[in-house]
Amino acid sequence: MENKITNRQVICDTLMNAAQTDKNITVVCSDSRGSASLTAFADAYPEQFIEMGIAEQNLVTVSAGLASCGKKVFAASPACFLSTRSYEQVKVDVAYSCSNVTLIGISGGVSYGALGMTHHSCQDIAAFASLPDMRVYLPSDRFQTAELIQALLQDTRPAYVRVSRTASKDIYGENMNFQLDRANVLSQGEDVLLVACGEMVAECLEAVELLAQKGIHAGLLDMYCVKPLDKETLLREAAKTKLVVTVEEHSPYGGLGSLAAQAISEKDPKKIINLSLPDSHMIAGTNREIFAHYGLDGKGIMESVCRILT
Amino acid sequence: MMNLEERAYGLRRDIIEEVYRSEAGHVGGDLSVIDILTVLYFKVMNVSPENWTSPDRDRFFLSKGHCVDALYMVLGEKGFFDKQEAIQTFSAFGSRYIGHPNTDVPGIEMNSGSLGHGLALGVGTALAAKMDHRTYRTYVVLGDGEMAEGSNYEAMMAAGHYKLDNLCATVDLNRLQISGTTKEVMCSDDMAEKFRAFGWNVISVEDGNDCGQLLAAYEQAATYTGKPTAVIAHTVKGKGVSFMEDNKSWHHGVMKKEQYEQAVMELEARRAELSDFKNQAEACGEKQARCGKEA
Numbered sequence: 001m002e003n004k005i006t007n008r009q010v011i012c013d014t015l016m017n018a019a020q021t022d023k024n025i026t027v028v029c030s031d032s033r034g035s036a037s038l039t040a041f042a043d044a045y046p047e048q049f050i051e052m053g054i055a056e057q058n059l060v061t062v063s064a065g066l067a068s069c070g071k072k073v074f075a076a077s078p079a080c081f082l083s084t085r086s087y088e089q090v091k092v093d094v095a096y097s098c099s100n101v102t103l104i105g106i107s108g109g110v111s112y113g114a115l116g117m118t119h120h121s122c123q124d125i126a127a128f129a130s131l132p133d134m135r136v137y138l139p140s141d142r143f144q145t146a147e148l149i150q151a152l153l154q155d156t157r158p159a160y161v162r163v164s165r166t167a168s169k170d171i172y173g174e175n176m177n178f179q180l181d182r183a184n185v186l187s188q189g190e191d192v193l194l195v196a197c198g199e200m201v202a203e204c205l206e207a208v209e210l211l212a213q214k215g216i217h218a219g220l221l222d223m224y225c226v227k228p229l230d231k232e233t234l235l236r237e238a239a240k241t242k243l244v245v246t247v248e249e250h251s252p253y254g255g256l257g258s259l260a261a262q263a264i265s266e267k268d269p270k271k272i273i274n275l276s277l278p279d280s281h282m283i284a285g286t287n288r289e290i291f292a293h294y295g296l297d298g299k300g301i302m303e304s305v306c307r308i309l310t
Numbered sequence: 311m312m313n314l315e316e317r318a319y320g321l322r323r324d325i326i327e328e329v330y331r332s333e334a335g336h337v338g339g340d341l342s343v344i345d346i347l348t349v350l351y352f353k354v355m356n357v358s359p360e361n362w363t364s365p366d367r368d369r370f371f372l373s374k375g376h377c378v379d380a381l382y383m384v385l386g387e388k389g390f391f392d393k394q395e396a397i398q399t400f401s402a403f404g405s406r407y408i409g410h411p412n413t414d415v416p417g418i419e420m421n422s423g424s425l426g427h428g429l430a431l432g433v434g435t436a437l438a439a440k441m442d443h444r445t446y447r448t449y450v451v452l453g454d455g456e457m458a459e460g461s462n463y464e465a466m467m468a469a470g471h472y473k474l475d476n477l478c479a480t481v482d483l484n485r486l487q488i489s490g491t492t493k494e495v496m497c498s499d500d501m502a503e504k505f506r507a508f509g510w511n512v513i514s515v516e517d518g519n520d521c522g523q524l525l526a527a528y529e530q531a532a533t534y535t536g537k538p539t540a541v542i543a544h545t546v547k548g549k550g551v552s553f554m555e556d557n558k559s560w561h562h563g564v565m566k567k568e569q570y571e572q573a574v575m576e577l578e579a580r581r582a583e584l585s586d587f588k589n590q591a592e593a594c595g596e597k598q599a600r601c602g603k604e605a
Contacts, residue, residue, distance in 0.1 A: 026441075050437060053471075058430050058464035065434015068420055069442070070365065088424055089461075093431065096421040097413065 003170045007145040007163035008037040008076075008106050014149040015074060019045050025153070026071040028052060030059040035165075036076035036106045060086040060103070064093035067100040072153065079105025079162050080112070083124035090160075095131040100156040102149075103128075104163070108138070109199065109249035110277065110291075111165035114284040121162070122277050126254025128160045129227040135159040135181075136227040138198030138256075141171040144224055147178035162198060166287060169202035171222070183230040185237060189217030192305055193237050196247040197223050197256050203291065204247055206298025211305060218305065226256050231263045238264050244272045245305055247296065249287075252276045275304055313588050314521035317387070318348040319581035322550045324383040326577060327397050330570045334401035334409060338560040340380035342484040342519070342545040343451060347372075347384045349524040350449055350480075354532075359389045362417065366446050369419055369435040373428020374453035374482065375410040376562075382407055382415070390417035426459025428452060429479055433465050436477040436538075447532065450479045455487030458496040463508070469538040470509025477538040478531045479505075483518065484547035488561045505540040518543025519550075550577055 019025045019041070028050045033039045042049040050066070052059045056077050063075040075082075082090070082105050094101045105124060112119035129136050137159060139145040145163060152159055171186070186201070187194075187208045196204040201222045208218045221237055223230060238244050244264060246257040257274030264272055275296060283293050291297045295304055321344050329335035351357070355368040372381050379400060386393025396415075399405040406414040410423030420431055432450040439446055452462065469477055481501055485492050492498045502512040511534050513527045524543065531539035547561075548554030551573040554563075565573065 047441065052464075052468060055464035055468070057461045058433070058468055061427055061430030061461070061465070062434040062437065062468065064420065065431040065436075066438050067434075068369075068431070069435050069438030071438055071441075089427070089430075092422065092424050092427060093420070 003142065004167050005142050006037060006165070006167045007139060007142055010142045010145045011104060011149055011163065012037045012041050014146050016041050016044055018153050019048055022072065023048065024070055024072045026050065026066055026073050028059055028063050028066070028073060028075045030054055030056050030077045030081070032077050032106065035078065036104065038076055056081045056086040057089050060089035061093045063101045064097060064099040068097070071100070073101045074104055075101055076104035076106055078119065079108035079121035079124050080119050083121050083127050087127055090128065090134070091131050094158045095134045098133050099158055101158050102152050103160045105160060106163060107165035108162035109164065110282065110287045113286045113290060116284065117281055120282065122249070122251045123254070124160070124162060125226055125248070125250050125256060126258070129254070129259065133158060134227070137161045137224055138226060139163065139224045140198055140201035140222050141168045143170070143172040143174065143176045144178060147176065148180070148224070151178070151180040164199050164287065168199060171201060171205065181225045181228050181230060183225065183233040184222040185219070185233065186222055187218060187220035188240070189219040190241055191217045191309065192243045192245055193219040193221065193241045194245050194247060194301070195221045195223050195234065195256065195260050197226055199249050199287070199291070200247040200296060203296060203298050203301055207301035207305065210298055210302035214306065216305065216309065223256060223260070226259060229259050229263055234260060234263055235267055238270065239268055242270055243308065244270065245275060245308065246272065247275045247301055249291070249296065250276055252279050273304070273308055275301060313584065314348055314352060314525070316581055316584040316588060317352060318345045318521060319550065319577055319584060321348060321380070321383045321387060323574065323577045323581065324393065324397060325380055326551070326570065326573045328379055328383065328400045330565050331397065332400040332402065333564045335379035336376045336562045337379070338486065338547040338554060338557070338563070339374060339377040339453065339482070339484065341549045341551060341554065342547045343374070343377050343482045344380045345519045345521050345545070346451055346480055346482060346524060346543055347380055349521050349528065351384050351388055353525055354528045355449060356446070359416065366444055368446050369432070369448040371419060371422065371428035371431050371450045372411055373422070373425065373450055374456050375423040375428070378409065378411050381411065385415070385417040388417065391415065425453070425456040426461035429462050429465035429469070432477055432479065433469050433474065436469070436474040437472060439476050440472070440474070446476070448477045450477070452479060452481050454481055454483040454485065454492050454498050454501065455495065457481065457498045457501065466505060466508040466510065473509070473536055474538045475535045478528065478541065479538065480541040480543055482545050483542055484545045486547045486556070486558045486561065488558070490558055501542050502540070509537055511537040511539045513539060513541050515541055515543045518545035550580065552576060
């Protein structure tokens with residue numbers, strides 16, 4: 001049965017669970033408690049919830065101020081605004097001051113679909129990964145999201161977590177093998193290595209099956225930790241094939257593809273192809289329709305790999 | 311004990327030394343804000359090297375971070391570090407005393423520098439104090455040119471909304487910025503009305519380089535409840551050095567040797583005057599006390 005529980009819902013559940021015993025956990029929203037599925041947190045822990053109104057710059061800097069006083073802050077806002085409107089605030093107040101702030105970018109990538117380019121966040125990996133001390137995570141399903149938030153609750157460094165608006169397909173299960181900053185090997189194959197993050201992992205899993213039907217053996221890495229990139233696992237798995245294909249819901253520039261290509265080409269040069277959203281204004285539709293249009297669904301990824309291999 | 315004016319003039323002398331040696335810094339704004347910093351650090355705020363790690367220390371953010379040269383001198387004088395080290399190495403290769411506040415320097419709360427951030431940081435620390443039922447206060451100093459940054463108004467709105475009476479912002483209103491007067495560049499008239507519109511208590515200080523007037527404003531702010539307080543301090547850019555006063559070219563001008571010597575001469579003369587005045591007043595006070603006793 002298809003999963004209906006969104007990653008943002010899982011974040012709320014995880015934070016509510018932790019907030020029972022940790023009174024420093026503080027959630028800050030920009031009129032985004034509903035869209036971030038954090039209304040339940042706000043209702044249950046009003047003294048640990050702060051509403052900043054539609055003011056994303058203020059959301060981020062106030063969060064850093066709170067963190068400087070010992071608060072463990074989770075600031076949730078649409079990824080499109082967090083990563084562009086408040087970019088300087090993230091650079092200066094969160095990253096530069098190494099504040100204990102986790103930025104939750106909700107409705108990431110093309111989640112908002114037909115709302116258009118203003119609401120897409122296809123440059124967030126590039127923007128945040130280039131900031132010193134900033135970590136960038138795109139969990140691929142609800143189980144990994146829960147584990148990631150649990151892990152981030154244990155440390156005090158800044159991080160950005162991008163999740164989709166819609167429910168992600170299940171990839172893992174309860175008691176999954178999760179290690180912070182370690183990629184998960186989801187498939188082994190000598191013909192091609194797929195490296196993906198976020199929503200693209202499920203699409204790649206489908207592509208792996210479709211490729212297998214054609215006799216092509218594909219490996220798959222879930223590189224949810226885009227920064228710090230798990231170079232060790234990446235290089236180990238890449239060494240097994242002649243072709244690496246990265247897949248991301250992001251601009252072609254500065255995202256997982258760029259980071260992975262940089263890491264591989266430094267140590268083990270080989271053919272690396274990046275499948276991404278285009279460097280152009282995008283077609284309207286649901287996120288799934290947009291993925292399919294740009295060849296980022298399972299079938300499209302399979303077709304691209306076949307084309308590259310022939 | 312040194313009075314505030316005398317201390318502020320001594321710090322002005324230090325600032326001149328620091329910016330002359332380094333050929334860096336923002337001397338005009340340093341000289342307009344130094345009285346505000348002196349009053350806050352030596353009379354108003356509960357913050358010192360001794361309580362620096364205490365969660366109950368007062369918080370301070372210099373939002374007009376380019377005037378950190380002045381803040382370094384105040385923090386050095388306060389004992390956070392050797393002031394001479396800052397004077398000798400300000401803006402030098404590898405120095406921690408860089409051109410904007412950073413936490414490698416003891417006494418600095420957060421890394422900062424881009425304008426329009428300090429007030430929102432202050433909203434964060436003031437909110438945290440309310441959440442934790444702590445009594446520390448947060449002080450933020452802004453420039454009037456900086457008030458063109460839109461982020462300030464988001465922070466003003468939030469501070470008013472949450473009635474952060476533990477937050478006190480000071481606008482160092484020296485009416486000049488790098489390109490000209492604030493009126494010419496981007497009108498920042500009616501600063502008091504802007505703060506009031508966002509739900510703030512406003513105290514206007516006619517002479518923001520007068521330590522007595524500033525102190526009275528901060529004492530009033532500390533007891534005001536139900537709203538954050540904005541102190542609008544009408545200052546003079548370059549205050550204390552005749553050729554720099556009210557002259558935009560000294561926003562970050564570099565002094566020639568003769569200018570440096572003249573600045574030092576003027577500041578030391580004024581400081582000596584303040585010191586003499588204090589000594590005379592003290593002598594007079596003692597005499598009066600003696601006379602009273604004899605009578």
